[in-house]
Amino acid sequence: MRLLLVHPSSLMYSKIFLRLEPLGLERVAGAARSAGHEVRVVDLQVCSGSELSAELASFQPEAVGISLNYLANIPEAMDISAQVKRSVPGCFVFFGGHSVSFIAEDVLAQAEGYVDAVIRGEGETAVGPLLAAARDGGLQEVPGIVTREGRGPAPQTLHSIDAPLPARDLMRRRRRYFIGELDPCASIEFSRGCPWDCSFCSAWTFYGRAYRKASPEAAAQELASIREPNVFVVDDVAFIRPEHGDAIAAELERRRIRKRYYLETRSDVLLRNLEVFERWERLGLRYMFLGMEAIDAEGLDLYRKRVSPDENFRALEAARKLGIAVAINLIVDPAWDVTQFQTIREFALAVPEIVHLTVMTPYPGTEIWHTESRRLTTRDYRLFDIQHAVVPTVLPLDEFYRELVRTQAVINRKHLGLRTALAAGRILVANLARGQTNFARMLWKFSQVYNANLQYADHQRPVRYELPLPGPQPADRRQLYIHPRETLPRAAAQAGRRA
Ligand code: B12
Numbered sequence: 001m002r003l004l005l006v007h008p009s010s011l012m013y014s015k016i017f018l019r020l021e022p023l024g025l026e027r028v029a030g031a032a033r034s035a036g037h038e039v040r041v042v043d044l045q046v047c048s049g050s051e052l053s054a055e056l057a058s059f060q061p062e063a064v065g066i067s068l069n070y071l072a073n074i075p076e077a078m079d080i081s082a083q084v085k086r087s088v089p090g091c092f093v094f095f096g097g098h099s100v101s102f103i104a105e106d107v108l109a110q111a112e113g114y115v116d117a118v119i120r121g122e123g124e125t126a127v128g129p130l131l132a133a134a135r136d137g138g139l140q141e142v143p144g145i146v147t148r149e150g151r152g153p154a155p156q157t158l159h160s161i162d163a164p165l166p167a168r169d170l171m172r173r174r175r176r177y178f179i180g181e182l183d184p185c186a187s188i189e190f191s192r193g194c195p196w197d198c199s200f201c202s203a204w205t206f207y208g209r210a211y212r213k214a215s216p217e218a219a220a221q222e223l224a225s226i227r228e229p230n231v232f233v234v235d236d237v238a239f240i241r242p243e244h245g246d247a248i249a250a251e252l253e254r255r256r257i258r259k260r261y262y263l264e265t266r267s268d269v270l271l272r273n274l275e276v277f278e279r280w281e282r283l284g285l286r287y288m289f290l291g292m293e294a295i296d297a298e299g300l301d302l303y304r305k306r307v308s309p310d311e312n313f314r315a316l317e318a319a320r321k322l323g324i325a326v327a328i329n330l331i332v333d334p335a336w337d338v339t340q341f342q343t344i345r346e347f348a349l350a351v352p353e354i355v356h357l358t359v360m361t362p363y364p365g366t367e368i369w370h371t372e373s374r375r376l377t378t379r380d381y382r383l384f385d386i387q388h389a390v391v392p393t394v395l396p397l398d399e400f401y402r403e404l405v406r407t408q409a410v411i412n413r414k415h416l417g418l419r420t421a422l423a424a425g426r427i428l429v430a431n432l433a434r435g436q437t438n439f440a441r442m443l444w445k446f447s448q449v450y451n452a453n454l455q456y457a458d459h460q461r462p463v464r465y466e467l468p469l470p471g472p473q474p475a476d477r478r479q480l481y482i483h484p485r486e487t488l489p490r491a492a493a494q495a496g497r498r499a
């Protein structure tokens with residue numbers, strides 16, 4: 001079959017600091033190609049809407065799959081589906097990805113016939129059977145499928161994440177993927193899933209708290225095949241198991257692979273596995289993202305982060321000693337007043353790290369979606385991007401955004417603009433000499449994207465598609481899982497149980 005896979009456009013944060021290859025979609029593309037289909041990909045993060053229209057007209061796909069890891073992309077995906085059905089009558093349209101997995105039935109109902117199916121859970125195992133069924137019949141037998149007739153069997157979990165390989169060769173404009181000065185940048189997955197259970201996060205509910213690791217040989221082999229000099233490791237929490245991080249490092253040393261890396265991890269994991277991070281620093285680990293979330297114990301308890309403020313601060317110290325630049329995330333509570341914003345500004349200016357702010361947002365698939373007692377003030381999907389407030393703010397909403405943007409502006413002055421351009425002069429010149437302009441453009445874009453009036457105005461737009469209302473808290477939180485335990489390979493299920 002001719003399959004066109006589409007990734008929606010970038011959300012707010014990604015418009016400045018980074019733009020990364022859609023690895024999940026590339027893996028789905030790899031699986032479909034291995035099943036014998038002709039596959040093309042349009043990533044609207046780096047391609048225009050008119051390129052998509054042209055592709056629909058020339059390729060005449062028999063099936064179109066749209067990636068929906070992000071709630072905020074759902075209205076755009078609905079519009080694309082309607083466009084596909086209009087321009088290629090008879091084309092089979094399906095959605096898949098992280099966020100849509102939690103609200104598949106609601107999205108199908110809202111799509112008014114433009115979407116034929118939603119795949120819940122991992123796409124690699126489903127896409128082959130789905131395309132065969134779209135052609136030959138038997139849709140309701142496809143693992144993870146939801147159609148207007150209801151749910152099919154549970155999603156099927158990939159036995160090993162070593163394969164299929166992401167179809168990187170299908171991506172156009174790979175040079176446009178970057179994160180900060182790591183420009184251009186590719187992505188890779190060393191492990192999948194997270195054994196923790198933070199209340200605001202859906203990473204653990206998607207994979208049923210399981211955790212799977214790529215084999216060190218396969219990880220190194222894949223890295224060796226990546227052309228880009230920089231690599232973003234997409235794992236939720238990198239190097240949870242030190243022996244795994246060490247084994248991949250050993251393979252890279254043996255093969256003399258040197259790149260610059262960006263990864264995300266937890267403070268306690270960094271402190272526990274310092275030698276591994278030290279070894280990776282020697283291999284090129286340059287940036288690390290730590291989800292600190294709060295600077296006080298009360299906030300950390302609220303989010304069930306299972307880390308203390310002391311551990312967080314010791315982790316920052318440790319990273320500084322290793323010479324790894326750290327970006328930290330803090331969650332802004334819509335209940336903050338001017339004093340709390342002021343405290344965060346003072347903290348952010350006092351530390352050398354890059355501080356990133358996200359607004360506390362209850363998402364389907366998280367526990368706080370069911371337990372957050374504050375009413376939602378909006379159900380507009382587009383505002384669920386963790387840069388907008390969707391529960392009542394204590395400050396008037398326009399003032400909340402003024403404080404938020406002011407805080408982000410103060411923080412970003414440390415990392416954007418002329419000062420950074422001068423400090424990173426050599427890198428900037430080298431990038432420009434190679435024709436890489438993403439980093440240079442990033443330095444001047446802040447005020448075009450972050451603007452309190454625009455953020456406030458986003459709430460006044462007419463709303464066509466709304467998130468469903470949260471149901472009651474499930475009696476057993478395993479009911480939140482997309483991949484139920486029974487479908488997991490045994491080793492992964494055990495890893496989850498131990499954590
Ligand atoms: C890496 C990552 C990023 C990267 C890369 C994003 C990219 N271009 O792909 C960066 C850092 C850029 C990023 C940014 C953001 N992210 Co992010 N990100 C992740 C993370 C940690 C891993 C994603 C990943 O690559 N996984 C590995 C691949 C192989 O899996 P996958 O993408 O899920 O794909 C599989 C399935 O979902 C499915 N699938 C995917 N697409 C499709 C399509 C079809 C047709 C089918 C059938 C199946 C299918 O099959 C794939 C293979 O199994 C996830 C957490 C998680 N564990 O999922 C959060 C996560 C997806 N991100 C999240 C958020 C909030 C954001 C931001 C909005 C944050 C911000 N500060 O603004 C931005 C917005 C990005 C944007 N689109 O513009 C939330 C989503 C919340 C929500 N419900 O909307 C998540 C779940 C994190 C969380 N803990 O809550 N992110």
Ligand code: SF4
Binds near residue numbers: 195196198202236
């Ligand atoms: S926030 Fe991080 S540690 Fe917590 S459950 Fe999500 S991925 Fe795991």
